[in-house]
Amino acid sequence: MEQPAEQLPVQLERPAEHLPQTPPRLDELADGAREATRLLREKTEAQPEQAPQLSARAGEALGRFGENLSEATKGREAVAAATLARLRQLTGKEYKAEVVDHTSEQLALGVAQKMKEGGPAGAADVGTLASVLEVAQVVAQQHEAMSAAIAATTDGAKNVHRGHVDERA
Amino acid sequence: MASHDDLLTLVEGMVLGSRILSFESKKQLLYELATFDDAKLNQLRELFDKENAEHARLSQLELSAWNSLKSELSTLVEKQLPTPTHGTAS
Numbered sequence: 001m002e003q004p005a006e007q008l009p010v011q012l013e014r015p016a017e018h019l020p021q022t023p024p025r026l027d028e029l030a031d032g033a034r035e036a037t038r039l040l041r042e043k044t045e046a047q048p049e050q051a052p053q054l055s056a057r058a059g060e061a062l063g064r065f066g067e068n069l070s071e072a073t074k075g076r077e078a079v080a081a082a083t084l085a086r087l088r089q090l091t092g093k094e095y096k097a098e099v100v101d102h103t104s105e106q107l108a109l110g111v112a113q114k115m116k117e118g119g120p121a122g123a124a125d126v127g128t129l130a131s132v133l134e135v136a137q138v139v140a141q142q143h144e145a146m147s148a149a150i151a152a153t154t155d156g157a158k159n160v161h162r163g164h165v166d167e168r169a
Numbered sequence: 170m171a172s173h174d175d176l177l178t179l180v181e182g183m184v185l186g187s188r189i190l191s192f193e194s195k196k197q198l199l200y201e202l203a204t205f206d207d208a209k210l211n212q213l214r215e216l217f218d219k220e221n222a223e224h225a226r227l228s229q230l231e232l233s234a235w236n237s238l239k240s241e242l243s244t245l246v247e248k249q250l251p252t253p254t255h256g257t258a259s
């Protein structure tokens with residue numbers, strides 16, 4: 001339900017102490033993923049006999065990574081549910097949340113499982129190993145996209161809000 | 170003690186910065202805020218403070234997950250991978 005423009009407050013500046021947490025430097029995470037991919041390729045090309053073992057160990061590491069991402073995703077869904085329930089209690093109205101994306105964890109866990117299961121003997125697992133870090137890179141990119149989406153949503157809401165306020169001038 | 174206008178401005182900022190609410194819900198809530206009294210605004214401030222804190226914790230968890238993966242892979246390739254120079258800031 002919209003309120004008349006004259007009832008809307010004008011000031012929208014947000015005090016610094018309530019700014020959102022600064023996200024990790026995602027470009028640096030992606031750099032790390034690229035470097036790790038390159039090193040893994042180098043190592044498995046130089047010592048192909050080690051590829052299956054490297055694949056298994058990297059798969060286990062990636063599996064833990066995926067499980068942690070999964071925990072974080074579930075946490076975000078829980079926060080969303082709790083926030084919406086409390087908002088409903090406080091205002092008597094229904095609000096909607098942005099959809100939480102599960103792609104990253106599913107990708108990480110899927111690749112991890114394949115690596116842990118192992119491929120054909122001596123598995124030219126170089127490609128699989130490389131994909132481990134490509135997954136991490138995708139995760140980093142998705143975080144970046146998510147941050148951009150949040151910023152766009154915030155700016156959009158702010159502009160709409162200001163637009164109505166400005167109509168009064 | 171914050172004035173009503175200051176409190177309203179603060180909560181508006183928190184709604185805008187919410188990582189949960191959809192665009193339409195942010196818009197809806199922003200319009201409704203102007204009708205809320207101080208008690209309700211304070212309750213909303215507490216709610217969004219909690220949301221922010223939980224998201225900061227989850228972001229830290231994700232960053233830690235990456236750092237652990239990086240550390241394990243560094244061991245595998247016998248070379249230290251680049252370390253992010255920035256973490257989640259307070």
